[in-house]
Amino acid sequence: MWGLSFFRNFKGIFAQDRMREVQLGAHTIRSHGVAVAKTHKYDWLILLLLMVIEVILYAIHPFYRFVGKDMMEDLKYPMKSNTVPVWAVPMYAVLLPIAIFIAIYFRRRDVYDLHHSILGLLFSVLITAVLTDAIKDAVGRPRPDFFWRCFPDGKDLYDELGNVICHGEKGDIKEGHKSFPSGHTAWSFAGLGFLTWYLSGKIKAFNRSGHVAKLCIVFLPLLIASLVGISRVDDYWHHWQDVFAGGILGSCLYGLTVATFCYLQFFPPPYQTEGWGPYSYFQMLEESRASTQAVHAESELNMQAMEAQNANQQDERSNNAFMGLTLARDSSPASDDVENGRR
Numbered sequence: 001m002w003g004l005s006f007f008r009n010f011k012g013i014f015a016q017d018r019m020r021e022v023q024l025g026a027h028t029i030r031s032h033g034v035a036v037a038k039t040h041k042y043d044w045l046i047l048l049l050l051m052v053i054e055v056i057l058y059a060i061h062p063f064y065r066f067v068g069k070d071m072m073e074d075l076k077y078p079m080k081s082n083t084v085p086v087w088a089v090p091m092y093a094v095l096l097p098i099a100i101f102i103a104i105y106f107r108r109r110d111v112y113d114l115h116h117s118i119l120g121l122l123f124s125v126l127i128t129a130v131l132t133d134a135i136k137d138a139v140g141r142p143r144p145d146f147f148w149r150c151f152p153d154g155k156d157l158y159d160e161l162g163n164v165i166c167h168g169e170k171g172d173i174k175e176g177h178k179s180f181p182s183g184h185t186a187w188s189f190a191g192l193g194f195l196t197w198y199l200s201g202k203i204k205a206f207n208r209s210g211h212v213a214k215l216c217i218v219f220l221p222l223l224i225a226s227l228v229g230i231s232r233v234d235d236y237w238h239h240w241q242d243v244f245a246g247g248i249l250g251s252c253l254y255g256l257t258v259a260t261f262c263y264l265q266f267f268p269p270p271y272q273t274e275g276w277g278p279y280s281y282f283q284m285l286e287e288s289r290a291s292t293q294a295v296h297a298e299s300e301l302n303m304q305a306m307e308a309q310n311a312n313q314q315d316e317r318s319n320n321a322f323m324g325l326t327l328a329r330d331s332s333p334a335s336d337d338v339e340n341g342r343r
Helices: 002-024 029-039 041-059 069-074 088-108 111-139 146-150 170-176 183-202 213-234 240-264 279-330 333-342
Strands: none
Touching: 029 041, 029 111, 041 111, 088 111, 088 183, 111 183, 111 240, 146 170, 183 213, 183 240, 213 240
């Protein structure tokens, strides 16, 4: 019986340790990073394909829309530098969220959360970038400063059809036909929108506890994205329609839509009870619970089998003792004398 109790306790301790390892994040980059990446190798290949497509869309010439002299009244805004430089966009829309993901990883030690958040973010940004640049190239709308891009010396020239004959820098002219929609705005809402979803889940913003201050953290990335969109109008790189009608209502909507779809591929909605972790984390918990139940069931069966075996052994011992006592009594000389005397 002592061995049976030890076996049961050992199985219970093993099951508890297994569950605790899953809950505390035993799946780290070192232990499971390569396996997780291999599981999603096709997703990473699609990401590389999206990168190639984005490079091609950025390199090709957009549609050179007809621009007549009477249209120049709305295209004579001065050329200004970007308040938010192009190189800064991936810094705050991609690298900043990844830095937050890494910080949370060091706290939770869950490689699934880190991998899926980075993968979802990159999908969100790259899908949005491909959509944005594809629309830019197809529409070819002139920027508000197109006149000075086309005629840097201020001397305009037109052909017999009334279309512009630009003599400015080729790169400036090419970029001058990419007004709609706003790429800065789309990238900002795609990356920071994904971060908004992520933070909403991690801080449990919708757990009905009444902590309204959490919403300030949730809305902060969206506020930054909105200010970036407004800066595009202030810099005369986009018409107000590009940002507000096409950006805030267009880039914002499809940027957030793409971010939402990408986020929900890996994480539950933040308003759910389990919205703080990735699907894979809870799948591991379910697998661990199933294995724990199997271990308990096996231990119970083994225990019942051992108890039945012990009971059978005890019965056999009792039967053997009773038979031995009977035989000894029957073969005893005293009993023979008594029997003879009675006869």
